[in-house]
Amino acid sequence: xxxxxxxxxxxxxxxxxxxxxxxxxxxxxxxxxxxxxxxxxxxxxxxxxxxxxxxxxxxxxxxxxxxxxxxxxxxxxxxxxxxxxxxxxxxxxxxxxxxxxxxxxxxxxxxxxxxxxxxxxxxxxxxxxxxxxxxxxxxxxxxxxxxxxxxxxxxxxxxxxxxxxxxxxxxxxxxxxxxxxxxxxxxxxxxxxxxxxxxxxxxxxxxxxxxxxxxxxxxxxxxxxxxxxxxxxxxxxxxxxxxxxxxxxxxxxxxxxxxxxxxxxxxxxxxxxxxxxxxxxxxxxxxxxxxxxxxxxxxxxxxxxxxxxxxxxxxxxxxxxxxxxxxxxxxxxxxxxxxxxxxxxxxxxxxxxxxxxxxxxxxxxxxxxxxxxxxxxxxxxxxxxxxxxxxxxxxxxxxxxxxxxxxxxxxxxxxxxxxxxxxxxxxxxxxxxxxxxxxxxxxxxxxx
Amino acid sequence: xxxxxxxxxxxxxxxxxxxxxxxxxxxxxxxxxxxxxxxxxxxxxxxxxxxxxxxxxxxxxxxxxxxxxxxxxxxxxxxxxxxxxxxxxxxxxxxxxxxxxxxxxxxxxxxxxxxxxxxxxxxxxxxxxxxxxxxxxxxxxxxxxxxxxxxxxxxxxxxxxxxxxxxxxxxxxxxxxxxxxxxxxxxxxxxxxxxxxxxxxxxxxxxxxxxxxxxxxxxxxxxxxxxxxxxxxxxxxxxxxxxxxxxxxxxxxxxxxxxxxxxxxxxxxxxxxxxxxxxxxxxxxxxxxxxxxxxxxxxxxxxxxxxxxxxxxxxxxxxxxxxxxxxxxxxxxxxxxxxxxxxxxxxxxxxxxxxxxxxxxxxxxxxxxxxxxxxxxxxxxxxxxxxxxxxxxxxxxxxxxxxxxxxxxxxxxxxxxxxxxxxxxxxxxxxxxxxxxxxxxxxxxxxxxxxxxxxxxxxxxxxxxxxxxxxxxxxxxxxxxxxxxxxxxxxxxxxxxxxxx
Ligand SMILES: Cc1cc2nc3c(=O)[nH]c(=O)nc-3n(C[C@H](O)[C@H](O)[C@H](O)COP(=O)(O)OP(=O)(O)OC[C@H]3O[C@@H](n4cnc5c(N)ncnc54)[C@H](O)[C@@H]3O)c2cc1C
Numbered sequence: 001x002x003x004x005x006x007x008x009x010x011x012x013x014x015x016x017x018x019x020x021x022x023x024x025x026x027x028x029x030x031x032x033x034x035x036x037x038x039x040x041x042x043x044x045x046x047x048x049x050x051x052x053x054x055x056x057x058x059x060x061x062x063x064x065x066x067x068x069x070x071x072x073x074x075x076x077x078x079x080x081x082x083x084x085x086x087x088x089x090x091x092x093x094x095x096x097x098x099x100x101x102x103x104x105x106x107x108x109x110x111x112x113x114x115x116x117x118x119x120x121x122x123x124x125x126x127x128x129x130x131x132x133x134x135x136x137x138x139x140x141x142x143x144x145x146x147x148x149x150x151x152x153x154x155x156x157x158x159x160x161x162x163x164x165x166x167x168x169x170x171x172x173x174x175x176x177x178x179x180x181x182x183x184x185x186x187x188x189x190x191x192x193x194x195x196x197x198x199x200x201x202x203x204x205x206x207x208x209x210x211x212x213x214x215x216x217x218x219x220x221x222x223x224x225x226x227x228x229x230x231x232x233x234x235x236x237x238x239x240x241x242x243x244x245x246x247x248x249x250x251x252x253x254x255x256x257x258x259x260x261x262x263x264x265x266x267x268x269x270x271x272x273x274x275x276x277x278x279x280x281x282x283x284x285x286x287x288x289x290x291x292x293x294x295x296x297x298x299x300x301x302x303x304x305x306x307x308x309x310x311x312x313x314x315x316x317x318x319x320x321x322x323x324x325x326x327x328x329x330x331x332x333x334x335x336x337x338x339x340x341x342x343x344x345x346x347x348x349x350x351x352x353x354x355x356x357x358x359x360x361x362x363x364x365x366x367x368x369x370x371x372x373x374x375x376x377x378x379x380x381x382x383x384x385x386x387x388x389x390x391x392x393x394x395x396x397x398x399x400x401x402x403x404x405x406x407x408x409x410x411x412x413x414x415x416x417x418x419x420x421x422x423x424x425x426x427x428x429x430x431x432x433x434x435x436x437x438x439x440x441x442x443x444x445x446x447x448x
Numbered sequence: 449x450x451x452x453x454x455x456x457x458x459x460x461x462x463x464x465x466x467x468x469x470x471x472x473x474x475x476x477x478x479x480x481x482x483x484x485x486x487x488x489x490x491x492x493x494x495x496x497x498x499x500x501x502x503x504x505x506x507x508x509x510x511x512x513x514x515x516x517x518x519x520x521x522x523x524x525x526x527x528x529x530x531x532x533x534x535x536x537x538x539x540x541x542x543x544x545x546x547x548x549x550x551x552x553x554x555x556x557x558x559x560x561x562x563x564x565x566x567x568x569x570x571x572x573x574x575x576x577x578x579x580x581x582x583x584x585x586x587x588x589x590x591x592x593x594x595x596x597x598x599x600x601x602x603x604x605x606x607x608x609x610x611x612x613x614x615x616x617x618x619x620x621x622x623x624x625x626x627x628x629x630x631x632x633x634x635x636x637x638x639x640x641x642x643x644x645x646x647x648x649x650x651x652x653x654x655x656x657x658x659x660x661x662x663x664x665x666x667x668x669x670x671x672x673x674x675x676x677x678x679x680x681x682x683x684x685x686x687x688x689x690x691x692x693x694x695x696x697x698x699x700x701x702x703x704x705x706x707x708x709x710x711x712x713x714x715x716x717x718x719x720x721x722x723x724x725x726x727x728x729x730x731x732x733x734x735x736x737x738x739x740x741x742x743x744x745x746x747x748x749x750x751x752x753x754x755x756x757x758x759x760x761x762x763x764x765x766x767x768x769x770x771x772x773x774x775x776x777x778x779x780x781x782x783x784x785x786x787x788x789x790x791x792x793x794x795x796x797x798x799x800x801x802x803x804x805x806x807x808x809x810x811x812x813x814x815x816x817x818x819x820x821x822x823x824x825x826x827x828x829x830x831x832x833x834x835x836x837x838x839x840x841x842x843x844x845x846x847x848x849x850x851x852x853x854x855x856x857x858x859x860x861x862x863x864x865x866x867x868x869x870x871x872x873x874x875x876x877x878x879x880x881x882x883x884x885x886x887x888x889x890x891x892x893x894x895x896x897x898x899x900x901x902x903x904x905x906x907x908x909x910x911x912x913x914x915x916x917x918x919x920x921x922x923x924x925x926x927x928x929x930x931x932x933x934x935x936x937x938x939x940x941x942x943x944x945x946x947x948x949x
Contacts, residue, residue, distance in 0.1 A: 142822070142823060142824040142930055142931045142932060143824055143931060145930075145931065145932035146932055147815070147819070147931045147932055147934075148815050148818070148931070148932060148933060148934035148937070149815055149934075150932075262930075262932050262933055263932070363814060363815055363816075386790070386792035386793050386796065386819060387790040387792065387793055388757065388790055388791075388792070388816040388817055388819060388820065389680075389681055389757065389790065389816065391680070434603065
């Protein structure tokens with residue numbers, strides 16, 4: 001059924017741009033900070049508030065941290081027949097950075113929102129995914145692979161399909177993108193980026209001592225389009241700029257993925273989908289509201305102090321962030337002075353929209369990135385819906401503080417109130433969706 | 449010098465530029481090729497302004513009254529320029545003529561404004577200041593207008609109302625001039641009355657802009673529009689001309705009553721006539737009830753379930769007299785159950801089984817509809833089709849959209865189904881394709897030798913012929929369509945663009 005020019009015009013005539021819109025009063029926007037357990041984290045670090053619970057329990061294994069690492073550990077222990085173990089989680093909800101929320105419109109992620117399709121050597125992940133029904137007879141579940149269109153980029157006043165700014169590239173830019181792909185392929189072939197890294201070539205590498213921007217320069221890459229693309233990747237994956245990211249990590253973003261993957265795997269609730277399924281099976285082992293404030297040697301065992309009980313364990317598996325360990329584990333005190341990893345803070349927001357805003361260019365994608373924006377763009381939680389028509393939607397907005405040092409960024413996070421972030425986020429989105437404020441009913445902000 | 453006076457120069461200049469932009473933008477919307485439209489419209493307009501400036505020498509007496517008259521004319525003609533252009537496009541074959549005639553007339557009038565104004569002011573102020581100030585505000589006005597046009601006016605007001613708004617500005621300046629230059633005017637009352645009349649007409653135009661564009665729309669669907677509604681999901685338009693009833697969804701032709709029987713007979717009978725034991729039938733999409741009409745020709749069919757997204761669509765086809773005549777009242781038959789739901793989700797949430805299913809969705813021209821043409825969708829559907837049953841998929845044109853058609857067939861194959869593609873000629877669409885699909889363990893399909901009585905197009909012995917493809921429609925190597933890689937939408941877009949070039 002082809003459309004003639006006249007029929008096409010009929011659409012145009014009816015378009016609001018030609019007829020005019022009536023303005024409504026701006027709708028009130030609800031929301032606030034969601035529980036981010038910031039306080040508990042700080043008191044752990046300051047050694048404050050160590051409780052003295054009466055209850056003492058004996059377990060074979062104690063897992064500290066109920067994020068995806070802790071829950072996967074529980075899954076593996078259970079699979080091997082272990083029953084006498086516990087997972088201790090600080091927050092009221094397990095999942096850590098793979099937790100999710102839900103409202104009457106959609107489920108949505110709070111941080112981690114996808115898993116790249118695991119390669120053939122990632123056998124443990126693949127086994128887990130077989131169990132979750134994601135991989136059957138060597139074929140990935142189509143409904144869990146990210147639907148078309150996956151990505152789009154806002155540039156020069158409209159949306160374009162794909163993340164590489166292809167439409168704005170000179171011949172030179174194109175040549176550099178191709179050469180970059182070749183260099184990445186060569187790096188992938190060395191095997192040092194293959195996941196799981198434990199199986200890879202020994203990790204120590206000259207790339208660790210070079211920043212990503214220095215590496216790009218050293219390789220003779222000069223295209224501003226390519227630089228933007230790689231910088232975006234670093235901010236997206238590490239919350240860090242090209243200068244703050246090591247060349248190894250920067251290349252890892254590209255080289256660790258399968259070259260021909262048709263993914264990633266994603267769900268409305270992001271990686272919370274996996275968390276929920278692990279919890280459904282293993283929730284009995286997990287204790288929430290159970291921050292571990294102290295771990296110390298007691299004879300041949302370890303004693304863990306948690307909010308309501310003390311645990312004596314033969315083995316402790318640390319699945320909480322590594323930088324917390326020196327403040328909790330007596331034996332690691334000496335590590336406190338060492339400057340190791342720096343953790344960049346993040347800000348995510350779930351934005352509920354009562355209708356889709358106006359926009360120009362290609363159709364809404366799963367991941368929507370704005371060129372030259374300080375934000376990382378937004379991911380559409382309803383994208384994996386099987387409906388052809390979704391009247392309302394939830395967007396997860398990501399912001400990394402790559403322009404600030406982590407300390408300054410953290411101060412900024414604590415100092416500013418919710419309405420500041422709401423306005424910053426909506427201002428950023430208003431650049432691409434002029435009427436965004438008329439569509440949004442809630443902005444819930446999480447500081448990570 | 450009087451600042452307010454020069455602000456009116458600014459306003460006049462802004463009006464002049466706005467009419468020029470409105471004409472250029474409309475011409476590029478309606479005719480395409482914006483570079484050509486903008487440069488020819490602007491060139492003509494500037495030339496006409498030159499003519500106006502030259503003509504100003506012939507106006508010698510009663511300058512103020514002339515100036516006010518010109519303002520009013522610009523106000524009316526410029527203000528209604530986009531309205532006139534829309535209507536000219538919809539109702540006449542002479543859009544270009546009207547366009548350039550309007551541009552010339554407005555250009556000449558606008559070209560008269562500034563020279564006249566300068567001459568009026570010459571007697572009040574020093575000439576060098578008049579020239580410097582008038583031109584400064586003239587150019588400032590142009591800047592203001594060119595910024596406001598894309599940023600505020602088009603998005604907030606639209607082209608019709610933007611032009612009218614600036615017509616009102618012209619008229620207000622005319623009215624104000626009757627006070628400003630009162631001492632230079634003889635009869636003020638008549639002039640003021642004229643100003644008020646023009647203002648009234650323009651204000652009415654402003655409030656009726658929507659009606660005007662609808663009027664234009666009526667004619668864009670070359671026949672009479674007998675029904676037009678924006679539902680939550682789509683824009684439904686029904687047109688009638690003599691005995692030809694046509695349905696458009698989002699401006700895409702869905703059927704013409706003159707030849708829809710070819711389409712719907714071919715959609716239903718090759719499959720259903722081959723299943724003498726069929727009792728329960730499912731129709732996905734097809735809210736027009738025309739496929740259901742064909743299904744009800746089999747007395748053995750006990751129930752038909754129609755799943756269509758849009759309740760307004762099924763209500764329309766169950767109640768409108770012309771439409772129930774066309775579909776034989778199929779949607780109100782006691783055997784028929786209408787479900788308004790999104791098809792994919794409905795399949796997932798149900799366990800009902802059917803012997804035959806008809807899939808009649810709009811063409812896969814966007815990623816939302818494209819989901820209904822994926823391996824995942826066909827797998828979900830297959831679970832509702834009984835052993836030995838069949839389903840048929842409307843599969844676009846194997847001639848105009850050859851890759852799209854064969855991509856749908858390939859998608860069905862990748863969903864591990866047996867496929868039997870066929871095609872038929874429907875004059876209002878051209879060559880059209882369908883695919884029958886059966887479970888991997890079903891017996892091979894054989895075209896039926898007989899079809900129900902009363903058909904206008906198909907006869908039993910002809911069915912088998914539909915399955916042969918001439919050389920220019922035969923299979924090509926294409927990818928299947930998957931949720932995570934909707935190649936079909938890209939094929940369709942590409943093939944569609946090629947036809948419309
Ligand atoms: C904004 C953002 C987006 C991301 N997006 C993705 C993505 O799309 N895909 C992806 O694969 N990865 C993504 N990641 C990374 C991913 O989230 C992490 O790699 C992964 O979730 C880490 O899991 P974890 O269990 O190691 O740590 P965490 O998720 O940090 O879990 C640690 C848990 O330990 C708990 N804890 C801390 N201290 C204590 C204590 N003393 N006692 C008890 N419990 C404690 C915490 O409350 C937390 O629940 C993202 C990260 C962020 C911040």
